[in-house]
Amino acid sequence: MFNTKYVMRKGLALAENEEMEMLSSYAREGWILYKFGTLGYKLKKSNPQQLQYSLDYRNNPDKEYFLYFKEAGWSYVCSIGNTIHIFSAPEGTKPIYTDNDTESEKYVGQYEMTKKIAIPSSLCTILLLILTLLSKYGYIPDIYRKIFGILLIASVIITVYTVIPCMSFYSKINKSGIKEDTKNRSRNYKIAYVLLTIMTLLLVSLFLLSKFNFLSIGNAVFYIIFFICILLGIFICLIK
Numbered sequence: 001m002f003n004t005k006y007v008m009r010k011g012l013a014l015a016e017n018e019e020m021e022m023l024s025s026y027a028r029e030g031w032i033l034y035k036f037g038t039l040g041y042k043l044k045k046s047n048p049q050q051l052q053y054s055l056d057y058r059n060n061p062d063k064e065y066f067l068y069f070k071e072a073g074w075s076y077v078c079s080i081g082n083t084i085h086i087f088s089a090p091e092g093t094k095p096i097y098t099d100n101d102t103e104s105e106k107y108v109g110q111y112e113m114t115k116k117i118a119i120p121s122s123l124c125t126i127l128l129l130i131l132t133l134l135s136k137y138g139y140i141p142d143i144y145r146k147i148f149g150i151l152l153i154a155s156v157i158i159t160v161y162t163v164i165p166c167m168s169f170y171s172k173i174n175k176s177g178i179k180e181d182t183k184n185r186s187r188n189y190k191i192a193y194v195l196l197t198i199m200t201l202l203l204v205s206l207f208l209l210s211k212f213n214f215l216s217i218g219n220a221v222f223y224i225i226f227f228i229c230i231l232l233g234i235f236i237c238l239i240k
Helices: 012-028 063-071 100-136 142-176 182-211 219-239
Strands: 004-008 031-036 040-045 051-057 075-080 084-090
Touching (some): 004 012, 012 031, 012 084, 012 142, 031 084, 051 100, 063 075, 100 142, 100 219
Antiparallel strands (some): 031 040
């Protein structure tokens, strides 16, 4: 009989509470978390236990960090890359974070870190998409088309794996009460809204000019403008 079990993760950034509850459920069945796997959790067979789990983010934590959790009744279990840490405690133990402000603080660092990658990768994806479309429709020599295509695929993968967690952390911060500077948020919202309005009017104008044969415009131009409008719309929804 196997004494270990491997359980896939759903995604800590998107389903943190569900993941922790899942681990608690397994503990009640006698499967106790002992280590992170590549894309999941490694559990070992033991006596059924009434455990609750809590996840925290801290880059390169020191001994005082773990001592703080221990004194609060939480035992260290495992980590991912010395950044994401899981602790366990008997059910009924007082939560580590007892209010919205302190709970949201743990997401701020992760949000700032993922944002530094998500924004450049998103801009790179837009640029590569534009270059790929221009190459496809003959505005750039076709020899570069495969190069742009390969780079675009890599950029999209990086963007997906950083933008989604970034959006999730941002949402958790706002729901918990810690928000970015109101004045900066308002300014960014206005800038994005003006740009979206301009791009939308430009898209409609070019479509009408092309429709009535006043101007000959390639499909690539419409795709690019439309894609930019979508990204601006998503950005507005995020900062509103």
